[in-house]
Amino acid sequence: MLVRLIAVGLIIAGSSAYAANGIDVRRGADSTVYGNCVPSLVVENKSAETIDYLQVDVVVGLADGRERTIELKSAYREGVLYPIAPGGKAILKQHLDTSAALGAPCGDLKVRRVAGTICEAAGGKACTSSVSVQP
Secondary structure (H helix, E strand, O other): OOOHHHHHHHHHHHHHHHOOOOOEEOOOEEEEEEEEEEOEEEEEOOOOEEEEEEEEEEEEEEEEOOOOEEEEEEOOOOOOOOEEEOOOOOOOEEEOOOEEEEEEOOHHHEEEEEEEEEOOOOOHHHHOOOEEEEE
């Protein structure tokens, strides 16, 4: 009986901690496409809800002082969604067929900061979990 009670307690504690962690986004690998840097972000869904769409707008400061804003997305906004299930991971990337390339190599990126996020759960509703971004 005591063993069952301990097991149930661990399951409840683990599930509440799991749900409370939210959505963590951190810097991913940069790649070069036709001489342009294409940054990415890695998403880890530590929440209890499925994410249908996630977008992080990142302002990038270049070596020459210019700033550019890029949209890193989990999917095309009007296309097929790639849901991120609880416990799942995904890559946010820039869709170069719908947005302008940075126009700079990766070595010229000096500063990155978040300008905004869009997180949608099922039915287009806003995510209830917090989104933490470290670009």
